[in-house]
Amino acid sequence: MNPKPSLVILTGAGISAESGIKTFRSGDGLWENHRVEDVATPEGFIRNPGMVQRFYNERRRQLSEVSPNAAHYALVELERAWPGSFLLVTQNVDDLHDRAGTHSLLHMHGELKKVRCLSCNVAIPWEKDVLQDSPCPTCNKKGKLRPHIVWFGEVPFGMDEIAYALQNCDYFAAIGTSGHVYPAAGFVQWVGKNCRTYEINLEPSIVNSAFSESIQGIATQTVPTWVKEILSKNKQ
Ligand code: APR
Numbered sequence: 001m002n003p004k005p006s007l008v009i010l011t012g013a014g015i016s017a018e019s020g021i022k023t024f025r026s027g028d029g030l031w032e033n034h035r036v037e038d039v040a041t042p043e044g045f046i047r048n049p050g051m052v053q054r055f056y057n058e059r060r061r062q063l064s065e066v067s068p069n070a071a072h073y074a075l076v077e078l079e080r081a082w083p084g085s086f087l088l089v090t091q092n093v094d095d096l097h098d099r100a101g102t103h104s105l106l107h108m109h110g111e112l113k114k115v116r117c118l119s120c121n122v123a124i125p126w127e128k129d130v131l132q133d134s135p136c137p138t139c140n141k142k143g144k145l146r147p148h149i150v151w152f153g154e155v156p157f158g159m160d161e162i163a164y165a166l167q168n169c170d171y172f173a174a175i176g177t178s179g180h181v182y183p184a185a186g187f188v189q190w191v192g193k194n195c196r197t198y199e200i201n202l203e204p205s206i207v208n209s210a211f212s213e214s215i216q217g218i219a220t221q222t223v224p225t226w227v228k229e230i231l232s233k234n235k236q
Pocket of ligand 1 (some may be wrong): 005011012014017018023024036091092094175176177178179180181200201202203207217218219220226
């Protein structure tokens with residue numbers, strides 16, 4: 001057995017659901033009463049920048065009303081106790097993994113608590129509302145800030161690092177994701193042939209059959225249990 005096994009974890013909206021953040025595909029196909037194409041595409045932003053900024057201002061404000069849950073904290077404990085390399089890739093744009101204390105964390109779809117300047121292209125930490133004429137703190141240009149979120153049709157962040165980690169990991173777990181959106185949904189196909197893969201989700205995702213193990217239930221119960229099990233198999 002590898003004394004320093006490497007572990008990659010992918011999380012999706014399901015890990016934040018019990019913290020009170022809505023998932024994307026739970027019911028009416030709307031995300032917080034908006035069509036995805038209106039608030040999560042470059043075209044939607046060009047069509048109606050004010051509405052898109054307001055949408056993300058509301059999502060950003062909501063972060064102060066929610067907290068990390070037992071699943072987020074279980075992954076912090078896993079990172080601390082893990083004997084080899086650890087990488088948590090999240091599709092989520094909330095800050096719950098950050099606030100829980102995960103260090104090796106990659107937001108592949110961006111972050112609500114950052115904006116990006118269309119003029120100088122710098123991503124800047126941002127807590128408050130973005131207004132139509134908010135100046136960029138770096139280049140001072142007004143009205144050039146957009147959410148630092150990867151919209152449909154845009155390239156996710158960190159893909160080289162993610163691909164390398166997946167090709168070299170001994171364990172891969174996908175937690176709370178429906179497997180609808182690529183490239184994340186395809187990550188389970190990128191791992192090496194000896195990698196042990198787990199899907200930990202409320203119900204089987206549409207890519208469930210590609211995983212070697214499948215654990216169903218709510219994340220605040222399944223993730224802490226799985227963390228104890230995988231740590232017991234890979235004691236330091
Ligand atoms: N515990 C575990 N899993 C849960 C829970 C829970 N409490 N609640 C919901 N789930 C599962 C659902 O069964 C579903 O399979 O989480 C998954 C959430 O799926 P989506 O809503 O599709 O979210 P996600 O897979 O993260 O979406 C991926 O799509 O809209 C884009 O960029 C957006 O990052 C997002 C991407």
